[in-house]
Amino acid sequence: MSETTAFAPAFAPAFAPALTPDELDAYFRRIGWDGDRRADAATLRGVHLAHIRALPFENLDPLRGTAPSLDPADLIAKLVRDGRRGGYCYEHNTLLAAVLGELGFRVTLLTARVVVGARRFEDRPRTHMALLVEVPGDPRPHLADVGFGAPGALLEPVPLTADVEFDGAGRRHRLVHAPHRGPLELWVLEAQGHAGSGTNDGWQAQYAFTLEPFERPDFEVINWHIATNPRSPFSSRAYVQCVTSDRHLLLDGPLLTETHADGTVKQRELTDETEARRVLEEEFGIVVPDGTCLLP
Structure with missing residues (x-):
């Protein structure tokens, strides 16, 4: 099966929870998007990039032992109208x-195994959500993902095409196939460079x-598990990026890492709760909810 025919549109159900016109307007104001609102590739790329640059990744609800609501109205209230929060x-x-x-x-909603640093893909559970997006008039669906909390994340969506390198807003990615035991082809997203540093350390x-x-x-169950399982990394330490x-900028527990486009990396340890809250507010634009312990 070729990469251009591997996806049959009839196989995928539509996913379109209703948003009101006011909610849609509020979302576009929040991400700073004043471009076209058409179902085309340019709009998909632009909205995807604007979303990532405007809305931070954070796990403060799981850190407090709470599974966040995935209801679209609640997401609008938290990530859009509040203006001081992000999500995972x-x-x-x-x-x-x-x-x-x-x-x-x-x-179409997809699940993925996060395999950064893994020796065997099968050792990792399917806990990540990604999106497969059909663009009218384009025979190739696109992989979109504004929620991968890692320096190797997509900044722009990429066509579902194997063994082709894509440059999206300065990051290079490709999709490859890997062997596995299942009946469907296994796709792997790879990023070039080390931890988003801009250096060429090969494909990861x-x-x-x-x-x-x-x-x-399915994601209601996965969301609850990741947010409340004491062995989950998202329930045990702060993980925030913008x-x-x-x-x-990444806060992983007490470690703050700032990586610039030229590859320059600065790191420092945050020493106390007051400093951590100040950094989140001033550097990430996040106001930490009461009752949250950032540095246990």
């Missing part, structure tokens, strides 16, 4: 799927997925 993959990609559905794209696998559609109830045109 299920929140970001559920919100983007709703927006794209309103614009006329056809969206980010996550692996098949094109099997998943539904909202992306601008010239830097990637």
